[in-house]
Amino acid sequence: MNSEIILEEISDYLCSLKEGLSSHSTLKATDYFDLESFLLGFNVKNCTHVEYKVIDRLCKKIDVANKLKRNYQADLSLPYDEEVLNVSFIELYVLNLIHLTITRNDFKFLNTLLKVQANVLPGFSLNNVIDDFIEEAVLALMGKKSQP
């Protein structure tokens, strides 16, 4: 499928997913990073350099830590508390990652997506639609579908 059509489909899916979500942060501290709020405010089509760095930094949480937390310390080095990120927000992050993988031809992001596909995040499994989007990203960058 054409990349532009895929990107449009991802954007539509992102919008519909965001509609049903809101951040329920009750923390008052200002020295932490609220991933839910970040993802709700993030527009992948107008991704700034700073936002791109945040998305890039979060890859480590999947690739190495195999966990996405809801709150991190301000520099994103360590979790702020033990609360895990809600499944819908993980989907939001993954969709943004797929979009950036395709638009920026980004193999590092694709690598993280392949690990998500391999179920490295405990308690999270991809739904068929997002799984198909990842396969489209694989096709766009690698020129062929991945094999199981």
Added chain:
Amino acid sequence: MKTINAILMIDPASPTGHYYLEYLHASGYRLKTILVFKKGMAHDIKSFRKKIKRLLSKKHRITDKKLNKIKKGINDQFTINIKKTYNYRDYCDELVYIDALAEGPNSQEIIEFIERSDTKYVIFSGGGILRKKILSINHKQFIHVHPGIVPDIRGADCFFWSVLEKGKPGYSCFYMTPEIDEGAILLRKEYDLPNLELLKIMPQELSYKAILDSLDLHYRAECLTSLMKQYIGSSGNLENLTSIQQNPNDGRTYFFMHTKLIYSKTA
């Protein structure tokens, strides 16, 4: 032979140090000191059991045979021949063995030896991660060769990331700091990949292992030797060594590459 006024830290279980020795030797260098750190009896027994298990398994024997064939194919592309065993005394003025036990290269005995030594430079050839305690010894600099052009390519599996992102392997010599791959840069060098048809017909997981156990080490050793050639003075000291500070915010950190990506893009 010119003696380099430096300590080379070697883990006998890791082949990297042997490549360094052979490349330096071929360019007319020997080391002032080789520090061999053994990881203790428990580690030796574990590794001995593993070796026996492999020898007794037919499947492993076939795998090892294929692996050695790929490694030989890689090594044949290079003029420098890496031996199976090394008598370290032939490559240095002073040979020191330290039983490092579970602490590996960070053991107190190693720290104390380096502190006492009048040698400023320590070349680390792997066998663990050096911690802040050893890296912050006063007036000492630890040199590492990383398989990626920093700051662009930091982290893990960087040989493969370099080939994928830049089309060729790149290497950096830098001073080690507690922050991974962020130390001041001494030398950066890129290499052309040899034409290795053998890698295309062998099982992919074996090619992956052979690249890391052989091809990568040739380039690392060549890069280290280039650094020495550039900076070793007539006295054997590293003179006028200039370094470029890295900005931690520059570049990118990569993580272990998923097998699908390794096999489809870097094959």
